[in-house]
Amino acid sequence: xMDKRNSEAAMDAANPLKDLxxxxxxxxxxxxxxxxxxxxxxxxxxxxxxxQFDSTTLYQLVMSADGTPLMVADSTEAVSEWLGEQxxxxxxxx
Numbered sequence: 001x002m003d004k005r006n007s008e009a010a011m012d013a014a015n016p017l018k019d020l021x022x023x024x025x026x027x028x029x030x031x032x033x034x035x036x037x038x039x040x041x042x043x044x045x046x047x048x049x050x051x052q053f054d055s056t057t058l059y060q061l062v063m064s065a066d067g068t069p070l071m072v073a074d075s076t077e078a079v080s081e082w083l084g085e086q087x088x089x090x091x092x093x094x
Contacts (some may be wrong), residue, residue, distance in 0.1 A: 033091050034064050034088045035063055036061070036062050036079055037060075037061045037063065038058050039060075040055065041054045041057045047069065060078070062083070070088075
């Protein structure tokens with residue numbers, strides 16, 4: 001009979017991804033992966049210093065996998081056009 005606890009421990013030891021810090025995990029995508037998030041102008045004003053946004057407008061924020069803001073647009077079409085010129089994969093948020 002196989003002891004499940006021993007096999008799980010062996011799998012954990014063999015998997016280096018189990019020991020990544022938050023920063024290391026975020027850096028896996030680096031600048032090759034981004035996600036798009038709709039955000040209010042009010043929230044953007046708090047995220048991006050020295051920028052002014054209409055607080056009632058919903059903007060599209062493109063962020064890298066590590067959370068760095070890459071681009072802000074007022075339409076999904078503008079984001080699609082910008083992404084077409086970049087070498088970036090887009091991840092779907094769940």
